[in-house]
Amino acid sequence: DAFWNMYRGTGSPVVPNVLQSMHMALERTLLDFAKIVEPEMLQPVLLKILTQSKSASLTSVVCSIVLAYPEKFYNVALILFKTIDFFHYDLIRYTKDSTARNLYSIGYGMNASNDMLYSDERIKTCEDKHRNTSLESLILNYQLFGVQGFSEKQNSEYVSKLYDIIDIHKLNPIAIESYGMQLARMDRRNLKSRITPKENNQVYIEFEPKEIP
Numbered sequence: 001d002a003f004w005n006m007y008r009g010t011g012s013p014v015v016p017n018v019l020q021s022m023h024m025a026l027e028r029t030l031l032d033f034a035k036i037v038e039p040e041m042l043q044p045v046l047l048k049i050l051t052q053s054k055s056a057s058l059t060s061v062v063c064s065i066v067l068a069y070p071e072k073f074y075n076v077a078l079i080l081f082k083t084i085d086f087f088h089y090d091l092i093r094y095t096k097d098s099t100a101r102n103l104y105s106i107g108y109g110m111n112a113s114n115d116m117l118y119s120d121e122r123i124k125t126c127e128d129k130h131r132n133t134s135l136e137s138l139i140l141n142y143q144l145f146g147v148q149g150f151s152e153k154q155n156s157e158y159v160s161k162l163y164d165i166i167d168i169h170k171l172n173p174i175a176i177e178s179y180g181m182q183l184a185r186m187d188r189r190n191l192k193s194r195i196t197p198k199e200n201n202q203v204y205i206e207f208e209p210k211e212i213p
Helices: 017-036 039-052 056-068 074-081 084-097 100-104 112-125 135-145 152-170 173-186
Strands: 191-197 203-209
Touching: 017 039, 017 056, 039 056, 039 074, 056 074, 056 084, 056 135, 074 135, 074 152, 084 135, 084 173, 100 112, 135 152, 135 173, 152 173, 173 203
Parallel strands: none
Antiparallel strands: 191 203
């Protein structure tokens, strides 16, 4: 929790501010580059962080970039999906992000320079759309909608890779015992849908597991 949420400053126990700031700066830099450069240029950097770092705190930063740009870094996503614990850690991050704005606003207005240099920037990050997604929702979205820009054949092959990863997790007794519910929720083959009509000709689609391993 403390390591995975370091770049958001929402972990517990609290880590030194300097470490939080370093991870926050790394995430912002990678997000800015991801917005303007081709995926082929940034993907090697993300892969190097994943393969050479020894801390989940850096892995979580890579996860954030993938969540922000799933259509660019789908291959990096496959690597993240192979570690079942990451789904759990990122779900905690997603939950804490829902109250991050309140955390960043504590003491706001008491120190103008601190607000300008730190608090305003932190509060603004809460507006990023990918804060409202998680690794679990990403793997399900790939199964439902595929990768943007892929052909039908490419998406079929990609989804097959996702199912292979999920099936490997399901063969792990420890994974089943610890994360059985998450595995049930993230497997499109194991979900049944329920459609509820809403106002203005909109519908609400809800998924629930057929069975829990």
